[in-house]
Amino acid sequence: MKKLSFLIITMSILNKVNTLLNKALSPLADKRIATPLTILLILYSGLLAGSPSPAVRALLSRPIVRVAAVFVLSVLMARGDRTLALISTVAVVITMVAATNMDLVNDVLLAVDQSVDIAGDALEYAEDRVEDVVDMVRGSSVEEVKEAVQEVVGA
Numbered sequence: 001m002k003k004l005s006f007l008i009i010t011m012s013i014l015n016k017v018n019t020l021l022n023k024a025l026s027p028l029a030d031k032r033i034a035t036p037l038t039i040l041l042i043l044y045s046g047l048l049a050g051s052p053s054p055a056v057r058a059l060l061s062r063p064i065v066r067v068a069a070v071f072v073l074s075v076l077m078a079r080g081d082r083t084l085a086l087i088s089t090v091a092v093v094i095t096m097v098a099a100t101n102m103d104l105v106n107d108v109l110l111a112v113d114q115s116v117d118i119a120g121d122a123l124e125y126a127e128d129r130v131e132d133v134v135d136m137v138r139g140s141s142v143e144e145v146k147e148a149v150q151e152v153v154g155a
Contacts, residue, residue: 025079034081041084045091050098057099066096 027033052060059065069092077085133152140148 021075021079025076028076028081028084034084038081038084038087041087041091045087045094050094052095052099052102056095057102060096060099061103069096 028037073085073089073092076088129152133148
């Protein structure tokens with residue numbers, strides 16, 4: 001009995017989702033809406049999709065947004081204008097690839113900055129040790145210099 005009620009509830013939810021999708025996609029059947037939207041998507045794909053803004057990159061970094069985009073494109077392909085769906089898919093894929101590449105470049109730049117900081121710290125430490133040795137050996141004999149170097153290197 002529980003399985004039957006679960007099935008009825010699930011079918012009811014799916015019917016409501018189907019109705020909502022049909023209402024949402026019905027304006028796209030009108031060529032006066034679909035054609036300008038198609039042209040805008042073509043322009044976006046060619047001009048802007050290769051360099052998404054930081055807000056778009058942050059949005060596309062979330063897996064739920066990517067899944068939702070694929071879902072919407074699938075529904076659009078199944079029920080809407082296929083040309084619009086194909087062009088939308090190209091625009092979304094180009095944007096996702098560009099966002100991923102830009103995030104990768106940012107990660108590499110961050111790693112290089114961290115490496116430069118570590119190298120700078122190491123050089124600063126070495127410079128301090130050399131200054132310590134120079135301060136210790138001023139006016140000293142060769143044996144005293146050797147002892148000072150041993151002391152600094154051992155420290």
